[in-house]
Amino acid sequence: GGATEATYIAIEQRIVADQDSAGAYHLALLAQNTPDLPIDARQLIEMVVNKGDNQQRLALLKNLLLPPVDMIKEQILASNDGDAIGLMNAYLQINPEGYGSQHMLSSGQSDQIVPLSPGN
Structure with missing residues (x-):
């Protein structure tokens, strides 16, 4: 059961379009946890x-296993x-490499996947 490969491809194409x-x-979060x-x-x-x-961007920073920290940082700084x-800055101070929430959980930190608020 479940979604087929074609379903995921169609979803990705719609998101991109x-x-x-x-x-x-x-x-992206789903893909991170489902590598195939x-x-x-x-x-x-x-x-x-x-x-x-x-x-x-902040949710990506906190939730991806290895987020593109420099790209995210650049965009957030540019937004003023x-x-x-x-x-x-507060997050990167405790986690300068930007390792995602799964790393933080394994290191004893109490962080979890941060959902986007509805409507975003």
């Missing part, structure tokens, strides 16, 4: 970083959003 950064975020999915997670992650909002910059 719509430039849906929230959908890209969720599918026939999708290009890098493309989805880049879409979130380049087209998403700071909440989505003081709140997002503060949250990012």
Whole structure:
């Protein structure tokens, strides 16, 4: 049962066609935890970083196993959003490499996957 390979490909194509950064975020997280999915997670992650909002970027930073820290940092700094910059700096201070929430859990930190709020 479950979704077929063609289903995941169709979902990815729709997300890319719509430039849906929230959908890209969720599918990238799914791909991270399901390595044999026939999708290009890098493309989805880049879409979130380049087209998403700071909440989505911060969620990527906290939830990907190995997030593109420099790309995310650059976009958040460029936004001049003081709140997002503060949250990012606080997170990177305790986790400078940006290892995702699964690493934080294994190191005794009480972090979890941070959902995007509804409507994003």
